Structure formats: C-alpha cells, structure tokens
Amino acid sequence: MQTETITYIIISGIIALLLALFQYAYKSKIKGPRSWLLSALRFITLFSVFLLLINPKFDQVSYYNEKPNLVVAVDNSESVSYLEQSQNTSQLINSLKANEALNENFNIEFYSFGKEVNATDSLSFDEKQSNLALVFERLAEVYNSSISPTLLISDGNQTYGNDYAYLTKRYKQAVFPIILGDTTTYTDVKIQQLNVNRYAYLKNKFPVEVIATYNGNSTVNTQLKITSGATTVFSKPITFSKTITSQIVNLTLPANRVGVTSYRAQVVPLNNEKNTINNVKNFAVEVIDQKTNVAIVSDVLHPDLGALKKSIESNEQRNAEILSTTEFLNKANDFQLVIVYQPTNNFRALFKEIDRLKLNKIVVAGTKTNWSLLNQLQANYKQQLTNQTEEYQPTLNQNYATFIVDNLNFGEFPPLKAEFGETIFSIPFETILYKTINGTQIEEPLISTFEINDRREALILGEGIWRWRAQAFLNENSFNSFDNFIGKLVQYLSTSQRRTRLNVNYESFYNGNDNVKITAQFFNKNYEFEDNASLNITLKSKDTDSTRSFPFVLKNTNYEVDLSGLEAGNYSFIVSVNNENISKSGELKILDYNVEQQFLNANVTKLQSLANSSDGQSYFIDNTAAIANDLLNDSRFATIQKSTKKVVPLIDWKYLLALIALSLAAEWFIRKYNGLI
Template structure:
C-alpha cells in the first residue's frame, strides 16, 4: 500500500504551513488564552494537525493497493454421450463403468485446476463445476467441432490449460473437428472410446430419395447396404409402407467381408400427403446389433409444382446460388433466363426474380407492367447494373436517393421483430457472420407497410436501411434484396457448417412466402410437415378481426394426437407483435394430427393438419471408432492420445506439464482518502481531544 497525490508533494508543505499558521494565530497571538505553555503546545499541535489533514484532502490523495490474483488453469473435459457407444461390443463398460472412471479422473485434479465438464451430442452441454458427470448415451447425433467452437468462444483470454476429449471419433454433424483446433491454442488430450475393429454386422448405411414428389409419379430410391464379416451369407431387403404392405424386395448375396451394394428401385406416389416407408434387412446370426438393420424414410406427395423464373441482366454467381437452392425442393420448377431472351407468359409463374433489373441495357418496361397488372409476386435483387431511377418508380416499398453513384459493403443485421415467416435458430446464429452485400450508398425511405427481415450494418454502424424486406401492394407480394453478392453467403455457410443448409433454407423460406397466394382467412396456423426428433416442433398462428386487424386477446388451444391416441394439449404463447407461437419439445417419432382452436365472441375457428416426427438414425450407421482422427488432433495440438485403460497417466501428464499452471497477476486498486472512514475517525479523535483539553483547562 502507498499514498499518492495528483500534485507535487511540495504542495504538502503549504498544507503544513496552513496548519501551523492557524494554530499559531489561535494559541499564541490570542491574548485571551489562559492555558499554560505545555497545554498550549499540545492543543496547538492537535489543531495544527487537524487543519493540515483537512487541507491535505484538497490535494486529492489516494491509497494505492497492489492485489495478487491467482487464476487456476482451466481443464475442459468433453465426453461423448452419443448412442453409438452403447451399441458396440464394449457397451457394458461404457454403461456400467465409464461414468465412475470419469468422475474419479476429474476428482484427481484436486483444487489446483478449474475442471469444466461437458457432454457431446446433438448440442454441447456444459455442466456445473461440482456436478458429477452422468452418461446415458441418448444423443442421436455427434457434433465434435461444436466443442472446439464453444471453448474458443467462451474461454478466450482466460487461462485455458487443456482440453480432454473422450469420444469414439465418429462425428455426423458439423465440420471436421481437426480443422477447428487452432483457435484453442492449448493441448488437446484425446481418449479413444469405442471399437476400431470391424464387427460382424449388416446395416442400412444411407437412403437417397426425393423429399417431395407429385401425385401418381414414380420416384427413385437408393438404399446403400453394408455388411462386414458376413461373406457367403444371404440377406433380404424389403420395403414396406406404413400399413405394412410390401412394396419392394430384393435378395442380396454378400460377396465379401467388407461388402457394399446400392439397391435402386422406383415407388409410385399416391394421393397428397406424407408417406412413411420402412426398409428392413433380415437379421443374420452373430450381428453385433440389429438396430441398424432397419431404417425409415418419408416422402411428401404434393399436387403440382410452382414455377419460378430468374430473369437476369447479365450472368452473375448469385443466379446459380439461388437457382441451386430452389431446385433442392420438388415444389419448384426453376428457370434462369437472360432478360433479352425472356419470351414466356409471366402469368405462368408464381414468382419472378429480377436480378439487377431494370437496367440501362434492359428496361423491361413491358414485363414490369405485366407483373404489376397481373399481380405476380416479384423479388428484386439490386446491384451495380440496376437502373435506380427506373426501380424507384416501381412502388416496391423503398425509395433510394443518391447524389453520386456510390456503393457500400453492408453486413446483414437480423430484425428480431420480423414475423412474416419463421427462421430456424441455426439461420439466426449464422446471419451475423455472413459477408457483406454490395449496396447502393444513399438515403433509403421505406413505406410503412414494408417488413424488414435484415437491416444494413455498415462497418460497425447499425443502420435502419433495409438489406432484405418484403411488402404487399394490392394483394401482390414484393421482396427486395438491396444488394448483390448473396452467393458469398452460400460459400460462408459451407466454410462454417460444412453444408449449405442455412443458406438454402433462407432462400426457400423467402420463395415460399412470396409464391404462396395471400390467405384471407381470419385464423391462420403455420408449421412444417416433417421434423427430426432432435428438433422442437414449432407452430405460429395469426388471428384477425372482421377489419383484418391482427389481434391476440383470445386464447388459442393446440391439441396434438399421436398414432397411439396420446394427446398433448397446450396454449399458444402471445407475442408482443400480436402473433401466437408454440414450441413442443421431445415428441417421440411418429405421425401426429393437430387441431388449433379459438374463438372471437360467438365465432369459433378451427384449423387442422398433420406432421411427422422422424427418428434420427445417424448414430447406428457407423459403429467403427475413428481413433486416427483423435491421434491427429492430439498430435497437432501438442497433446497426447490415450485409451480408457491409461486415463490415470493422462492426469499425471497434465500435472507434469509446466505450461499448464496457475497465472499470478497483480492489480492496482486506487481508493480516494476522502472515502476512508478511518481517516475521518482520526480527524474526529484529534478534534475531540483538543475540545476535551480546552474544557478541562477551563476554556470554551
């Protein structure tokens, strides 16, 4: 501890002189003083000290403390809780012993480390520091890379000592974890669980099929069958519909110990709806598990395709990215054509996408007139070639004013109050990381009826300029993307997630909203037809009065019935924007019927539908552990690879690692003397002592 002031210490002499001078004038120049010499010296000293200490406060004195802080090294222990571990031949060890061994390992670190346990599965779940690990191997997916992403995000600038990764190395969601370890900047110690040897088994490794098809169409199905250590055996593949009727079968001759065959066949679609098919392999003797002999797939049968035209001013990567995303859905028939070559009837299309049109080269005034007059939905994508003057006359919902033709790089900023359609949590999370679009620099004026999905974020400044918005004029739906370069979002999606799912979903959600004709009913309920068992079943609803004003006063009741007659009842939540929402978690796989009901006064409203919760079967498709991946992760990060039998050595190696140690830091703390109660106690004692002596000496 030390004492400092904001001024030179020479100023303290002035405080001292002030105190001495005041005491001298009071006790030596005052003719009425009746005290003796000794008493005057004592009282003058007390008064001089008090005045000096009070004057000293004018110099803003502070006490400086140096505090020592010890930060223990953080050890993240990430454990695989996926289903694949309990399906192998060592399942009894993982079910009965591994949990106890893990908790003993964590206990072995003692109090010198901060151990942060977490479970790996569909999501990474961190446990409380003192909470024991409990494994039930119930997760239907394994996302190892999310562990590294989570640790890098949450433990940056902390004393991260090491990551202990216990897994079989099999990942079926997310990116390859090997390419995610660099940001951690710490050793990763891996423990190889599972079995690396091929076991006697046959399985349905994957099924390829159209997610949607049309009534009466024949649609192709490909079933990939694998078998190990079953050479010379015969198997039988059968396909049944949900009523148990056999619609296909084929006998298989297993020709080797590492057998693979793709079985191709066609099925005919029935009436509109969701169809479930069961694929089965007969059970052969000595298979390690029979669970992967069975698989299920679903096909949605729809009545007809929606036609979408992408009309462009000139070739651009945006066009291919959007077209490929839309073509993944069998709902759409997509054509991409240059503006000068478009000869079709616009009324044949549910949605027309205009890329950098109108332009100076292609005015397309006749086409634009047809689109507006015939009420065809349109998505405008603006860019450098767009004729802004012509675009501003289209009554799209925005006017863009420019003094000079300049452009901005605008990052997407999600509008959390957007309600025209629902985005998944995965899309919401990745949007903020998307690269910028190339937008017009200028002043944007939106109409009141416009609904903004994303705003522009320019550099680090959040603006109210729209990046993507939607509008409705005379019953015609309009969408506008105010910049080009959306193809980069697709590339970024692949880099971040090793797939294009979020980009494709975003494009398809926009197209679905724009292409669907306006619903004029008073009660509307929105949901998907197909969910994975690992995701929540979500509903949104809207209720309108006779004036088509959105209201949310009445309660909306949802009743969901399963195939076996079990019912789930719940009330919708009322949102601030007068919409309703409902989320149902942990519904078992199967087919469900739903009824949503409400009333406005004496009028009752009812909506019904069906959806299917699909079982996730990723974990049973591969039971061979990938210890080579774990060895590579350990080697690249500076860690070591272990087996469950030598986990004790892992703890000893970490304890011996001199780089995994506590960090001692010192912090300066400043406290103004004016805030010190002890300082004022001293002043009061000094003044009280002087007062007592004056009274005792007969003074006033």
C-alpha cells in the same frame, strides 16, 4: 508518486512546521515541553489538511490465489448406453465429485452434451444426436482466456454438426479424452450412407444411392434389398472381402403415385453379426405432380440474381432460370412466377406479356430501376421520384398475416439500397418488412405483398439481398433460414389459396433423428397477430389409433409445439384454437431411424489424435485411476498467485480525518486546561 507531488508535500511540511512554531514557540507565553507538544499537534493538523488539499495517490497491491478450472464435458447421447458404458460414466462422475484433492486444486465445472450443450451433471443418456463440435465452440467462448484442462468423456462418435477434429484448434486448452468403449473389432456390414432426393415428380424415376461398408477379414456374400411395404422393389447381391470393404449401388425407382411413400433399405445380416440395427435404413420420398418454374428476368448483372436462384432451388420442387427480357418473351408460357429485377426501358413488352398470361410476379427495385417507366406500367403503387438513393435496414412486421414469417434477426441484416422517397399504394397491401433508417423505423414497406384481380404480387424496395443470404449463413452456419424465407414468399405467390386466420407450417415426413416441430400463426378478424390465443394439436397414430393432445407455446411471432419424442409411425393431426371455430388438419410420417445405434465401437483413433494435438492424454474408461494424480502433478495446472494494483487517493483514507480530529481535540484540551482559552 510523481516528483511534483513529493515537492508539494515537502513544501507543505515546511509551511506547517513554520506556522506551528510561529504560534507556540515565537508568540506563545507557554514554554517548555507543553509548547513543543502543542507545536507538534498544530503541525500534525496543518500538515494533514495540506495533504488532503494535495490529495496524493498511492498504489495498493493485494494478492490472491487463482485455481485453474477443470471442465468435464460428458456425452449424454444414447450411444453411451448402447455401448453399455452409462454405469461406468456415472461412477467416474461421482468419483470426480468426491475427490477432495481435485476440488481443492480446481474449480470443477460439469457439462453434458448431445445436440446441445448444457451446464449440468445430470445424465440421462437419451439424447438423439451427438454434436461434439458444438462442445468446443461453446467452451471456447467461456474458457479460452483461463487455464482450463478439459475432460471429454465420450465415445467420440459424432452424428451432428461440423467435424470436431478441426474445431478443436480454436480451443486453446489441453483435452483429456475418456474413451467410452474398447478397441475390439467385430465383423459387421452396414449401410454407411443413403442418398436420395426428398421430392420426386409423378411418372418420373428418382435416383437412390446406397453406400454399404464391411468390417472383417473373410470374403462374404450378402444382398441389398429395398422394399416398400411388403413389396420388394429392388434386390442385388453384393460381395465384400478384406480388400473390398465398400460397395456403392446406384439405382432408380419409379414415382407412380402422389404423396409420401416409405421405403426400407437393408443389407441382409451375416450369421455372426453383433449389430444388425445398422444394416437397415428407412427413407421416404414425397411425390408431387407439378414443379414450380420461376423466371428471374433482368437486363443488369447483379449478385442478387444468383442469391435468389440459389434460395429458390434449395427446394427441389422449384426451378429458377435467369433470363433477359427477350429470352423470357420466347418461353413465357413455361413459368408460374416471374421475378422482375430492376425493370428498365426494355421491360414494356414483358409487363404486357405478364398481364396477358395473368402471371404472379415479384418486382425488385433498386438503384438502376427506371421508376418513371415502372410508375406508368402498373397502377398499384407509385414511387416518388427524387433521383437520390437511401439505405434501408429491415424490421419485421409481427402482424403480417398472410403466411408464417420466422424472425431471422432482420435488424442485424445489412441495409438494402433503393430510391429515396415514399412509395404510395393505391390498393390494400400487407407489409412483411418495414424500412428502418438510422435505427428509426418508418411506416413504409421494404417488402410487401398484395392481391388484386385474383393475382398476387410482391414488391421488394431495395437491392443487396445477396448480403442478407450471406449474413444468415454467418449467423447460423447455414443458408436454410433465409432460403426458407424466400421459399415461403415464392410458395405464396405460386398458389391461389386464399389467406386464412390460422396458418400451420410442417413437413410431410421427418427422419427419426430430426426435430419434429410444428409452427402456427393465428390472427384476429382484422388479420392482426393474436399473441394470447390458446392453440392445441390433437395427434392420432394411424398404427395404434391412440390419440394425444399437446399445447402450442408462443415463441416470438409463432406458436410452436415440439413433437420430437414421438415414436416412428404415421400420424394425422388437427390444430385447433380454443373458443374459435377454426382448425387445420394434416398428416405426417416419422421414419424409424436411430443414428446413435449405428456404432459398434468408440472412435478411439480420433479421440487419441485429439489428445495428442492439444497436449493432453487419453484414457480408457476402465483405466481412469491415474487421471486425478496426472492432473494434480501437471505443472501447467498449478494454482497461480496473482496480484491486483489499485490506485487509492489519500482523501479516501478515513484514518487521516480521524487523526486531524484527534489532534485538534488534544490541542483544544491542553489549551483549555492551561487557561489559554
């Protein structure tokens, strides 16, 4: 309490006392004890009222006990059951739940993880992937500001995501790994890694790299074979020993027919091998008969050029070259699509050549664009000339009907910089992204497409696309989403197919552990996105002739169906729309591969290193009796008494109001009783 407030209280007490004495000791006819009693009651009333006017504040301190958290993260992947540890894991979870001492001293939270992390203790051990790095990312978001020792029940074998050995440094908690498995070493030979391009070109040869490894002490001879159907297309003997534990085999295979071709790479098993599943890897290559060549033409240097080239070439079916106008004119016949980046005075001849060859193009306009010239070189749109620049953020047009555009959270992307003013189109066009200024969307396109005279064109009204690619990586730790966006734009401009009301997006083949997801968009007759349509996919297995149907689910601006539970094999499908005579058909292949079955042992070394680096302790699943006692006796995880201080103003103290009312009532009763009223 401040000195000034104390002074006011003392003065208030003196004034209240003087007023009470003046009324009942100096002026009153009542003498004796009744006078002093009335004086005291009047003093209490006046002093209490003065206190309310001053309204001093008091500190109110309360104490409470805070228990530490005990985070239990359980590996729910198939490798746990494959290592025959699912029963032991379930028993350990039940013992933790039943331990009264642990529940009394900790707030126990259970999580299961595979490719994703879920807050649950329900275990099925059927996850196809193990992403241990994501476990520590998610837990760090929740528990880094509290005391939360963590039990990691896992075999330590990671099949997806970043290496968790590095991400654990962000997680500021002691980690206690429960190791599912043993340290027994088995003789084993396996295909550690197989590298091959997803696409190849007709009548070319495509490279394949096979990395085979060996775990054992004796010298062994085996054979690497690659087959396609019943035909062996490659064979080579390989030898391993105690010192030669790996072999890298590089080879090329011919691409003789268009379509998806499946292959099977196998290292012939040894006589005493325990795990022969990891001796085999299936892979597939899609053979195409043409490659899209894209010219990126610019006379200015800008990071957008490199970002566009990287995005386009992320698909191996496409090649991009950054050229000057002169270089393009010398080899214009080599390209199917031209990206005209910020045209200047040197672009007159380029536009004439593009028109002569009837090439599709993307025009990217920015702060260095000569709009006076560009307005003259084409008649499809005109830009208002203001000689001023503006920054525009993107907003997705959810009714864009030409091809499927995924929402990449465009609203969080950095703005593009361009000429200020309206762009007026003289032909019909469709907007992919609208301009947004200071959070307000305006009905002007930032990125648009149109078709005229059997040619397709896109207009991007802004520079700074490289920032979008960087932002996509920050959002998802991957460039894939942005590269796919640019890839779809390039694909649309590189083909001559007419737009349809039903668009289906899928891959020709999927690896066994991939998420098999098919997306679709459906539009009404005005090519506006229809968000209440009913889409179904009918899937037929070519191997068994069985047929199944699945409904699509609306997600944002797409319909999506998840087929990740399908068995490996060849499938044909038909996507249809209920009450509409519209459908799309296709084929896909799912390769037989289960990454969770590739392991013989737990990754003991890595889990023990994790325990040491986080000041925790590792345990084997067969020796977990001491875990509870170790946690309870660790002084770092003791219950902490904490206090909270709350500043309470006197006016909130209801008892003071009751005291004022009581003293006034008592004073009135005494005066009334003595005939003073």
